[in-house]
Amino acid sequence: xxxxxDRDYEKHNEEVKKVWESYEKGKPIxxxxxIYGNNRIIxxxxxxxxxxxxxxxxxxxxxIMAEVYCQMDYHMRHSxxxxxxxxxxxxxxxxxxxxxxxxxSGWLGAQIQYAKNNVPFxxxxxxxxxxxxxxxxxxxxxxxxxxxxxxxxYNKLLDIQKSGYTYKGMPIKxxxxxxxxxxxxxxLACMIRGTENFCTDLIDEPEYAHxxxxxxxxxxxxxxxxxxxxxxxxxxxxxxxxxxxxxxxxSCDMYQEMIFPHHKKLAELLVENFETSNNTIHLCGDAxxxxxxxxxxxxxxxxxTGYPINFKKMVMDLGERIIRINGGVxxxxxxxxxxxxxxxxxxxxxxxxxxxxxxxxxxxxxxLSPCTPVENIYAMYQTxxxxxxxx
Numbered sequence: 001x002x003x004x005x006d007r008d009y010e011k012h013n014e015e016v017k018k019v020w021e022s023y024e025k026g027k028p029i030x031x032x033x034x035i036y037g038n039n040r041i042i043x044x045x046x047x048x049x050x051x052x053x054x055x056x057x058x059x060x061x062x063x064i065m066a067e068v069y070c071q072m073d074y075h076m077r078h079s080x081x082x083x084x085x086x087x088x089x090x091x092x093x094x095x096x097x098x099x100x101x102x103x104x105s106g107w108l109g110a111q112i113q114y115a116k117n118n119v120p121f122x123x124x125x126x127x128x129x130x131x132x133x134x135x136x137x138x139x140x141x142x143x144x145x146x147x148x149x150x151x152x153x154y155n156k157l158l159d160i161q162k163s164g165y166t167y168k169g170m171p172i173k174x175x176x177x178x179x180x181x182x183x184x185x186x187x188l189a190c191m192i193r194g195t196e197n198f199c200t201d202l203i204d205e206p207e208y209a210h211x212x213x214x215x216x217x218x219x220x221x222x223x224x225x226x227x228x229x230x231x232x233x234x235x236x237x238x239x240x241x242x243x244x245x246x247x248x249x250x251s252c253d254m255y256q257e258m259i260f261p262h263h264k265k266l267a268e269l270l271v272e273n274f275e276t277s278n279n280t281i282h283l284c285g286d287a288x289x290x291x292x293x294x295x296x297x298x299x300x301x302x303x304x305t306g307y308p309i310n311f312k313k314m315v316m317d318l319g320e321r322i323i324r325i326n327g328g329v330x331x332x333x334x335x336x337x338x339x340x341x342x343x344x345x346x347x348x349x350x351x352x353x354x355x356x357x358x359x360x361x362x363x364x365x366x367x368l369s370p371c372t373p374v375e376n377i378y379a380m381y382q383t384x385x386x387x388x389x390x391x
Contacts, residue, residue: 005378009077009087016083023361031350031388032361033381034326035082037368039072039098040119044370048075056114059099060149062156069095070167079374081381082363092173095161097154099146103179105191106146107223108134124194126212131193135211139219142226150177180227184244185216185262199249202258213262221269240270241280241302248285255290263298278323280304284366292317303327306366312352315360325353328362329380335372339379346383358390 006012022029042048043055048071058064070093077086099106100119106112110122126133143151154177161172182188189198189212201209225235244263247255264274271277277299283290284306294300295318302324303314309327318325329345337345346362353360362384364377 005081012081012086016085019083027391028358029389029391031354031358031384031390032083033328033384033388034084034361034363035076035080035368035377036363036366037072037076037080038100039068040100041368041370042068042072042075044117044119047371054114055120059112059120059153062153062160065098065153066095066157066160066165066172067167069093069098070170070172074168080368081374081378083381088168089170089173092171093167094174094176095157095172096176096178097150097157099150099179101183102146103150104183104188104220104223107140107142107144108188108192108219109140109145110192112146122191124192124197126193126197128197131197131208131212134215139222142223142230150179177227177231180224180231180233182220182224182242182266184242184246185213185220185266186244186259187246188216188220189213190246195246195249202250202254206258209258210262213259214265217262217266217269221266224270236270236272238272239277239279240267241282242266243282243284243304245282245284245287247290248283248287252289252293256293260293260297267298274299278302280324282366288314295321304366309365311349311360312356315353315356322357322359324359324361325357326361326363328365330365331367331369331372334364334376334380335369337376339373339375342376342379343383346380347387350384350387354388354390362388 019032023032053064073093102122105122110125112120113123114120157175161175228235268274279300280302281300282304305327307330
């Protein structure tokens with residue numbers, strides 16, 4: 001496939017606006033296509049990270065964090081083709097306080113370790129000798145431990161914004177404190193207890209597992225509500241969006257017995273009225289067997305998926321109650337295969353879902369890998385544009 005990028009960003013943005021407006025109205029003119037990638041795209045690609053910044057430097061130097069965020073936004077706007085605004089921003093760059101997926105575990109006291117060629121990770125700290133240590137302590141203040149460093153970074157980024165900092169001639173439009181959500185109670189338990197230990201707990205010590213999960217749900221809800229209040233948002237919201245990738249490790253029976261009650265409690269603590277909520281979940285692993293139960297019992301009507309997923313079975317199983325499904329070409333295929341291969345896989349997925357639903361959004365599955373050829377992303381997008389029309 002011969003790839004020639006279309007650099008008419010104004011025309012692109014006009015099309016994107018029409019695509020999303022029609023999708024939100026429930027009458028899409030074509031399937032949307034999105035790409036999500038975080039700043040590891042810059043930091044773990046030597047061709048983009050020309051200054052050799054490490055994650056440790058990035059996490060601790062507000063000037064580096066501001067620069068990398070602006071570079072990532074520029075990269076998305078000029079090299080990553082999908083249904084988002086492209087070209088230079090009208091008012092400036094968006095900068096967030098990035099902790100990758102460490103905001104909850106670091107807040108509870110986990111030590112952050114820095115790998116040389118990968119993202120940082122949290123060191124589990126609830127071993128068999130101190131597995132009850134959290135129960136005797138109050139829930140941390142929202143800006144304790146690792147989150148205290150994040151709050152300091154937030155204020156330093158605000159100072160950089162106020163100083164008149166520019167990137168490619170554009171200022172920082174907004175600085176935000178990200179991570180006001182959750183990666184899920186089971187995933188958090190696995191991060192602080194260790195995945196093997198906690199999965200063993202579910203079988204050998206279910207009472208302890210429930211006690212830990214109950215503590216974590218209370219802590220998660222406290223943290224989210226307190227942060228939302230601090231930054232001027234409503235503490236309780238209409239619908240909840242959350243993740244819990246670790247449930248992909250469990251059978252349906254184990255999930256329903258051990259984890260679901262805690263998911264429901266979390267939703268009830270955070271939404272105005274659980275019985276009328278339309279909730280969203282991110283599950284990026286082999287979790288499809290849980291989807292129908294989640295829809296029927298947790299009021300999850302929007303799914304952000306990874307792989308492996310049988311999309312035809314998914315849309316047929318879930319039926320007309322689906323509000324949105326995000327899914328698409330596996331990230332390893334996007335990174336390793338040719339544009340022609342990517343186009344064929346994109347078309348295959350579209351052929352599976354388009355006869356049954358117009359609620360599908362094509363995306364990378366799931367979270368764009370560093371060093372993915374931009375030609376492959378472009379091939380996926382152009383295939384959606386060519387074959388994804390509903391009218």
